[in-house]
Amino acid sequence: MRRSPAAPGLVLVLVACSIGGCEGPSPPTESASVPLAEVTLATTVTSDGSVAVVEARLATTGAVPLVISPSEGLAVDAQGAPTTALEARDYRAFATVRTTGAKLFVRHVRPDGARTTEIDLPPPFVVVAEERSSRRAPLALSWEPNEAEPVTIEARSSCSTQPLTRRLERDRGEYAFAPGDFGGDGSCTIVVRVSRSRSSRGPNASTTATQLRTVTVETTP
Amino acid sequence: MRAVLPLVALVACSDVPSPLSSEIASRDVRIALRLAGTPTGTRATGTVTSPAADMRLVEGDRLVLQTSTTTLPLPLDKSSFSLDFPAYGGEVRVALARPDGRGRDVEAKARLSEPFVVEAPRAARLSAPIEIRWSGARDATTTVAVTGACVTTQRRALAFDSGSYVFVAGELERRDVAAPCVATATVEKASGAATQTTTATFEVGP
Numbered sequence: 001m002r003r004s005p006a007a008p009g010l011v012l013v014l015v016a017c018s019i020g021g022c023e024g025p026s027p028p029t030e031s032a033s034v035p036l037a038e039v040t041l042a043t044t045v046t047s048d049g050s051v052a053v054v055e056a057r058l059a060t061t062g063a064v065p066l067v068i069s070p071s072e073g074l075a076v077d078a079q080g081a082p083t084t085a086l087e088a089r090d091y092r093a094f095a096t097v098r099t100t101g102a103k104l105f106v107r108h109v110r111p112d113g114a115r116t117t118e119i120d121l122p123p124p125f126v127v128v129a130e131e132r133s134s135r136r137a138p139l140a141l142s143w144e145p146n147e148a149e150p151v152t153i154e155a156r157s158s159c160s161t162q163p164l165t166r167r168l169e170r171d172r173g174e175y176a177f178a179p180g181d182f183g184g185d186g187s188c189t190i191v192v193r194v195s196r197s198r199s200s201r202g203p204n205a206s207t208t209a210t211q212l213r214t215v216t217v218e219t220t221p
Numbered sequence: 222m223r224a225v226l227p228l229v230a231l232v233a234c235s236d237v238p239s240p241l242s243s244e245i246a247s248r249d250v251r252i253a254l255r256l257a258g259t260p261t262g263t264r265a266t267g268t269v270t271s272p273a274a275d276m277r278l279v280e281g282d283r284l285v286l287q288t289s290t291t292t293l294p295l296p297l298d299k300s301s302f303s304l305d306f307p308a309y310g311g312e313v314r315v316a317l318a319r320p321d322g323r324g325r326d327v328e329a330k331a332r333l334s335e336p337f338v339v340e341a342p343r344a345a346r347l348s349a350p351i352e353i354r355w356s357g358a359r360d361a362t363t364t365v366a367v368t369g370a371c372v373t374t375q376r377r378a379l380a381f382d383s384g385s386y387v388f389v390a391g392e393l394e395r396r397d398v399a400a401p402c403v404a405t406a407t408v409e410k411a412s413g414a415a416t417q418t419t420t421a422t423f424e425v426g427p
Contacts, residue, residue, distance in 0.1 A: 006236045138387070160380045172391045180363075183380030 032069035032215035073109035145173030159184030242282040247324035254329040256415035275300030281320035310335030335411040335415040341423035347394040354385040362395035369404030400427040
C-alpha cells in the first residue's frame with residue numbers, strides 16, 4: 001500500500017497555525033530589566049590546578065535565559081588572585097583567574113541588591129601516565145582517588161575513530177585503556193583529560209565545579 | 222483554511238494498491254539486506270522496494286537468497302522478507318531473479334564474519350581485571366560489551382581487534398547493586414549491515 005508521504009506533517013502544521021497562530025520567537029530579555037529577586041545565577045568553574053575559568057549565566061526563576069546587560073556587576077574572588085570582573089558576551093559572562101585555591105566566590109552586584117555564590121572545587125589531583133608507550137600495551141593512568149566524586153576520563157587521538165569516554169562508578173585512582181581501544185599504523189598523540197566534578201543547586205544559584213587535568217602520551221604501534 | 226483541512230486529511234489517509242513487480246523496471250528496484258548471525262543460526266531480513274515504497278512479486282519474478290553452499294527461496298510479505306538459516310560465515314546474496322525480457326536481476330550482498338567463540342573467566346571478580354577473549358578472523362568492526370544485574374554496562378567499539386579486551390578492576394562494578402550475579406559478555410563483529418554475534422555468560426563476585 002502507498003501513503004502520501006508529506007501530508008500528515010502538513011496537517012499538523014495547518015491545525016497548529018489555525019488554533020494558535022504562527023508567530024516568530026519573542027525578542028531576548030535583557031537581565032537588567034528583571035528584578036534581582038527573580039534572577040538565577042548558574043556558574044561553571046573549571047580548574048586545571050593553577051588557572052580557573054569561570055562562566056556565568058543568568059536566567060529568570062522561570063528558567064528563561066537572559067542576555068547579560070553590560071551594567072550587571074559580576075566578579076569573581078579567589079585565593080591569591082585580585083578580584084576579576086566577568087566579561088559579558090550575550091547570554092554568558094567569562095573570567096579567567098590564576099589561582100591554586102579550591103574555593104571561589106562569584107559576586108553579583110546591582111543597585112537593587114547583591115548576592116554572592118560560593119563555589120567549592122573538588123579536591124585537586126595529579127594524573128600520572130607514561131610520556132611514551134606502545135599501543136599494544138595498556139595505557140595506564142593513576143591519580144589520587146576520591147570516592148565522593150568519581151572521575152571521568154576522555155581520550156582523544158587520531159588513532160581512535162571517536163573520543164573514548166570512561167565514567168568510573170567507583171574511583172580506585174587508576175585506569176588503563178586497553179590495546180584494542182586504539183588503532184592506526186603510525187605514531188600518534190593521545191590526549192587524555194581526567195575530570196572530577198561537583199554540582200550544587202540552590203533557590204537562586206546553581207554551580208558546577210570541575211577539576212580537569214590533561215596529560216599527553218606519544219604512542220607507537 | 223477550514224476548507225483545505227479535509228482535503229489534506231483525505232490525501233494523507235488514502236491508500237492505493239501496491240504496484241506489481243512486473244510493472245517495475247529493474248533500475249527502480251531497491252533491495253536492502255541485513256544479516257544477524259550467531260553460532261546457532263543466521264537471520265536475513267530486509268526490504269524490496271520500488272519508488273512507490275513496496276510491491277507484489279508476480280509473473281516469474283522470484284526472490285532468492287544465496288550463500289556459498291545453498292540457494293533458498295525468500296518469501297516477500299509486502300515489501301519485507303525474513304529468513305532463518307543455519308550458522309554461516311561468508312558472502313550472502315539476495316537477488317530478485319527476473320524472467321527473460323524484464324531486465325537484469327537486482328541484487329544486494331553482505332559479508333558475514335565466520336561464527337566464533339567467546340570465552341569469559343569462570344570465576345570473575347569485579348575488584349580484579351576481567352578479560353574477555355574471542356576467536357575468529359579480524360575482518361570486521363568488533364564491539365565487546367558486558368551486562369548484568371550487578372554490573373555497570375560497558376560497551377567498547379574497538380579500533381584494533383587483538384582477540385581480547387580487559388575491563389580494569391572496578392570498571393564493571395555498580396554502587397547500588399552488590400555482586401554476585403550472572404553477567405553476559407557479548408562480542409559483535411559488524412561489516413556493513415551484517416553482524417555476527419556471540420555471547421557468553423559468567424558468574425561475577427565482588
